[in-house]
Every structure is written in structure tokens, then in C-alpha cells.
Amino acid sequence: MQFKNLIILSAAVSAETVQLSTMSSKEDVNGKGISSLHEGAGINYAFLSSGSDTLDYDESTKFLSVSYDTYSEYFTIDSGFVGVSVSPAPVEVTFDKDNNLLVDGSSEGFYGCKNTNDPYDNSESSYELMYYSGNSTAPDGCLPLTVVKVSGAGNKTDTGTKTTTSTGTETTSSTVSCTETKCQPQTTAYLTTFTGGAEKFGSAGILALGAGAFAALL
Known part of the structure; x- marks a missing residue:
């Protein structure tokens, strides 16, 4: 036979490798890197820091993610908390010509906040990346910022x-x-x-x- x-x-097809930073008129939250800190099982909240996590961006799905051996964590927003987690559902994001990160077509809504009552109290000493839009209002003391794609390894x-x-x-x-x-x-x-x-x-x-x-x- x-x-x-x-x-x-x-x-x-390969994902674009990106890192994120902040841009703001407020000096305390301007030019900061964005990295995630462990805050529970499968939960990593985003904080402003001196360095940035490396993420994969899939233009076809519009998802930002980090992949491990047996699972992936995605860029998420849950009750104002921005994270890279296994839940809830991933948020679709895009980037404009200036590399600003957009949610629902807008770069507005991101803030650096302290004392957010996060599970591990990391926000007592560091600014946490939060998102408020629509009918939700940022608490007093939160500083507005824009999330920007600053670098990556390309395709x-x-x-x-x-x-x-x-x-x-x-x-x-x-x-x-x-x-x-x-x-x-x-x-x-x-x-x-x-x-x-x-x-x-x-x-x-x-x-x-x-x-x-x-x-x-x-």
C-alpha cells in the first residue's frame, strides 16, 4: 500500500511583545512602568513601578496576556482594579497612532491610586493602576494618567x-x-x-x- x-x-502568527508605561501631567505617576503584583489565587493587580512587565498583544483578539506552561493570564478590569489575571473575561484593547492604550476606543479612565483596599495592601505604599469610566468616579486622591505602549520585541x-x-x-x-x-x-x-x-x-x-x-x- x-x-x-x-x-x-x-x-x-506571532503576538507582538509589548511593555507598558504611564504618561501624566502629575509628576508622581508620570513615566512609570507598570508591573503586576500577586494579590490572590490567579490574581495579579497592576501597580506603577520602576520597571514594566512584558506582555503579548494579539491584534486579532485584541488581548494582552502572559502565557505559562499550562495556562494564560489576561489584561482584565474588575470593579476598577486593573490586573493580569485568569478572571474575569479579558478586556479588548487597541493602540492609537501615538501608542496610547485604548479601552472602548478611549485612553481616558486610567488613574494611579493609593489606599485602594487591595487584598495585600500594596497600595498603601505604591500607586495602583485603576480604571474608572462611565458612571464610576475615581476616588479623591487618584491621579489621572494615560497608559502607553513604550517598547517591545516586535513580531x-x-x-x-x-x-x-x-x-x-x-x-x-x-x-x-x-x-x-x-x-x-x-x-x-x-x-x-x-x-x-x-x-x-x-x-x-x-x-x-x-x-x-x-x-x-x-
């Missing part, structure tokens, strides 16, 4: 492919797409045809084989 393997590789992606094809019952193929910070399998679709396959498996069997090979890579 002779196998012929056709491999279709989708275009590799560099390296792709390598190793494919082994044999005549028989097994074929192995793997494709890996890597950014500067992580690697992940690239989407690969298999279409397998073979002489005599219709007689043994029928047309439905051939489709099932193709679907199984594709699912094995997911």
Missing part, C-alpha cells in the same frame, strides 16, 4: 519543520513556531491518499483517517 502525504502549513518569528514520510502505516510530522519568548506547535493539516485505500476503508474511512491525523496535532 503506497501512501502519499500532502502537508499544508498555515502561516505562522519576529522563526519557523522550523521536520517531516518524515514512509511507505506503510505510519507517518510522523511536526512543525514548531517560535517567538523570542516561547515556542508552540504550528497548525498543520494532513491530507493522506493511498492506492487501494478506497477498497479497504471506503470513502468514509479515508475522511476519518484524515480527520484523525489532523486532530492528533491539536
Whole structure:
């Protein structure tokens, strides 16, 4: 039985690596980095600091995130608290031509606040990044600011492919797409045809084989 393997590789897509900073007319919260501090299980609230966390920005989903081995944490806003957490649902953000971060199309609503009653009381000594918009009003003492994308590693992606094809019952193929910070399998679709396959498996069997090979890579 002779196998012929056709491999279709989708275009590799990499997230843009970004860091965030602040811009404000208030000196205490101007030109600060933004980093997240652990405040509970799967919860990391954003604080103004001397350095900035590195995040991945996916332009297709409009999500900012940090990925780990088994899960990802996303840029979130919950009752005014800005964080990089596993919940609630991620907030869609965009950037304007000046690299200002926009929520619902606006850069307004971000503040640096102290004494926010955060779980670990980090805001007693540091400004916490908060968000108030619409009918919500920032408490007294909060200083308005704009969140700005200041740097990133860009969209560099390296792709390598190793494919082994044999005549028989097994074929192995793997494709890996890597950014500067992580690697992940690239989407690969298999279409397998073979002489005599219709007689043994029928047309439905051939489709099932193709679907199984594709699912094995997911």
C-alpha cells in the first residue's frame, strides 16, 4: 500500500511583545512602568513601578496576556482594579497612532491610586493602576494618567519543520513556531491518499483517517 502525504502549513502568527508605561501631567505617576503584583489565587493587580512587565498583544483578539506552561493570564478590569489575571473575561484593547492604550476606543479612565483596599495592601505604599469610566468616579486622591505602549520585541518569528514520510502505516510530522519568548506547535493539516485505500476503508474511512491525523496535532 503506497501512501502519499500532502502537508499544508498555515502561516505562522506571532503576538507582538509589548511593555507598558504611564504618561501624566502629575509628576508622581508620570513615566512609570507598570508591573503586576500577586494579590490572590490567579490574581495579579497592576501597580506603577520602576520597571514594566512584558506582555503579548494579539491584534486579532485584541488581548494582552502572559502565557505559562499550562495556562494564560489576561489584561482584565474588575470593579476598577486593573490586573493580569485568569478572571474575569479579558478586556479588548487597541493602540492609537501615538501608542496610547485604548479601552472602548478611549485612553481616558486610567488613574494611579493609593489606599485602594487591595487584598495585600500594596497600595498603601505604591500607586495602583485603576480604571474608572462611565458612571464610576475615581476616588479623591487618584491621579489621572494615560497608559502607553513604550517598547517591545516586535513580531519576529522563526519557523522550523521536520517531516518524515514512509511507505506503510505510519507517518510522523511536526512543525514548531517560535517567538523570542516561547515556542508552540504550528497548525498543520494532513491530507493522506493511498492506492487501494478506497477498497479497504471506503470513502468514509479515508475522511476519518484524515480527520484523525489532523486532530492528533491539536
